[in-house]
Amino acid sequence: MAARSDAGAIGGPRRNGAVSFWYADLGGLPPRRAPLAGDARADVCIIGAGYTGLWAAWYLKALAPGLDVLVVERAFAGYGASGRNGGWLTGSFAWDAERYLPAGGREGVRAFIRAMAGTVDEVIRVAEAEGIDADIRRTDELTVAVTPAQLARAHADVEERLAWEVPEAPVRLIGADEARARVAIPGVLGGVVIGGVARVQPAKLVQGLAGAVEARGVRIVEDTAVTAIAPGRVETTRGTVRAGAVLRCTEGYTAALPGHRRDWLPLNSAQVVTAPLPAEVWARIGWQGHEILGDFANAYCYAQRTREGRIALGGRGVPYRFGSRTDTDGGVDAGTLDWLLARLHRHFPDLRAVPIDHAWCGVLGVPRDWCATVGFDAATRTGFAGGYVGVGVATSNLAGRTLADLVLGRDTALTALPWVNRRVRRWEPEPLRWLGVRGMYAALTAADRAEARGGAGPSRLARLAARAMGR
Numbered sequence: 001m002a003a004r005s006d007a008g009a010i011g012g013p014r015r016n017g018a019v020s021f022w023y024a025d026l027g028g029l030p031p032r033r034a035p036l037a038g039d040a041r042a043d044v045c046i047i048g049a050g051y052t053g054l055w056a057a058w059y060l061k062a063l064a065p066g067l068d069v070l071v072v073e074r075a076f077a078g079y080g081a082s083g084r085n086g087g088w089l090t091g092s093f094a095w096d097a098e099r100y101l102p103a104g105g106r107e108g109v110r111a112f113i114r115a116m117a118g119t120v121d122e123v124i125r126v127a128e129a130e131g132i133d134a135d136i137r138r139t140d141e142l143t144v145a146v147t148p149a150q151l152a153r154a155h156a157d158v159e160e161r162l163a164w165e166v167p168e169a170p171v172r173l174i175g176a177d178e179a180r181a182r183v184a185i186p187g188v189l190g191g192v193v194i195g196g197v198a199r200v201q202p203a204k205l206v207q208g209l210a211g212a213v214e215a216r217g218v219r220i221v222e223d224t225a226v227t228a229i230a231p232g233r234v235e236t237t238r239g240t241v242r243a244g245a246v247l248r249c250t251e252g253y254t255a256a257l258p259g260h261r262r263d264w265l266p267l268n269s270a271q272v273v274t275a276p277l278p279a280e281v282w283a284r285i286g287w288q289g290h291e292i293l294g295d296f297a298n299a300y301c302y303a304q305r306t307r308e309g310r311i312a313l314g315g316r317g318v319p320y321r322f323g324s325r326t327d328t329d330g331g332v333d334a335g336t337l338d339w340l341l342a343r344l345h346r347h348f349p350d351l352r353a354v355p356i357d358h359a360w361c362g363v364l365g366v367p368r369d370w371c372a373t374v375g376f377d378a379a380t381r382t383g384f385a386g387g388y389v390g391v392g393v394a395t396s397n398l399a400g401r402t403l404a405d406l407v408l409g410r411d412t413a414l415t416a417l418p419w420v421n422r423r424v425r426r427w428e429p430e431p432l433r434w435l436g437v438r439g440m441y442a443a444l445t446a447a448d449r450a451e452a453r454g455g456a457g458p459s460r461l462a463r464l465a466a467r468a469m470g471r
Contacts, residue, residue: 013359017331020084021273021358022203030207032076035223036238042070044407045234045243047226049073050082052385053249054209055400061216063404069218072236074225078206081252084362085393086302086314088292090141090197091117094391095371104418112417113166119394120198132208135201135307142291144179144191149451149458150296151189158192170195183287185347199292199304228258231380245407248384252363255324262426264387266324270332270361271314272340274354281350298444298462301343313344320437323430330360364390370471373422374399376406440469
């Protein structure tokens with residue numbers, strides 16, 4: 001493959017793994033906090049110090065400052081997807097809205113879409129109030145189409161979004177000229193622009209949030225793995241925590257907890273980041289609006305222009321590891337690196353001679369119906385949130401706010417949203433889920449190849465594969 005020879009020409013990434021480039025950008029991994037020092041008590045015990053757990057802690061302390069909140073983390077705060085994602089702070093509604101209709105009806109779904117759209121402003125508000133410098137830049141989301149089939153999907157995407165009649169989420173279709181004027185991608189035919197989003201540096205956001213909750217009196221313990229969860233009780237490798245409420249905020253790592261292996265699929269996503277690009281390359285590419293950028297391929301990619309003038313691009317390489325296993329500190333395999341480089345060089349041919357400075361991967365949580373959920377049982381005082389399917393930067397904020405209201409028994413507009421306490425069936429046992437996910441992504445890749453050859457429209461194979469997997 002061309003991508004493999006290109007990787008050899010540039011010598012491959014300087015760093016592979018070590019969690020993510022975002023931590024290299026910070027100068028390295030953060031110092032570890034102390035682990036749990038034996039048995040403990042708390043009003044609320046939160047499992048997982050990523051965005052969801054930290055947002056839940058922040059809002060709990062904002063609403064009830066006297067509450068004793070303990071966050072238990074297996075590695076370090078921001079180790080998982082919160083410190084590895086693509087930096088898309090977007091309130092776009094990324095799930096099948098119709099699947100929430102049974103729980104909330106049309107008005108309930110519209111309220112959910114509006115609530116999601118408001119998360120961008122809310123995250124920025126808190127970041128500014130707490131003095132968190134996370135390279136946040138307000139911009140647009142631009143998703144481009146480079147084949148007729150992709151352009152057909154762009155039209156369908158806009159029609160579906162507008163059908164919900166929620167003006168708070170501005171979306172419009174653009175033609176080839178405007179798309180090219182924004183970002184000069186070869187062969188672009190058009191695209192979709194969604195306003196009201198932002199670009200962030202993910203590790204800066206999660207580390208700043210961890211510091212902010214600690215300043216409010218939240219205890220965070222690290223290097224403390226949870227081994228069992230029960231109402232009012234969390235067993236760990238360092239001791240037992242007894243708490244008035246227990247919240248599971250483990251997203252893609254949920255499958256590692258006893259009894260939860262089939263709840264959410266840990267789907268893998270990977271990224272590369274270039275060296276800083278010279279001014280003459282940026283002059284040819286454009287991208288002066290710093291849009292967060294994606295495409296309408298079946299096996300799609302996502303990208304951002306970073307603070308210091310790099311391009312970070314991600315997508316799915318090895319989609320799923322047998323038995324719901326996860327990666328080791330973000331290391332990327334050669335096949336995934338090839339795929340990422342091929343997509344990077346397809347959209348930006350000028351980058352074939354530009355070094356790749358870092359490659360990494362991480363996991364995201366995928367429910368069986370590919371739709372996010374927040375849950376809380378008032379009788380057992382246990383709750384959870386996640387299954388964000390790759391759009392967790394903003395969604396985790398809404399989830400954290402909702403969990404805080406549920407724990408405190410507040411009857412609010414957030415607790416009435418139709419993602420609260422939805423029942424979703426579990427994933428199939430192995431080897432069925434491994435075969436299903438691998439088969440689906442093989443079909444999506446084959447569909448992209450067929451569409452690139454000039455097929456009449458969107459691939460039927462891709463639609464059938466996605467439907468079979470519940471997407």
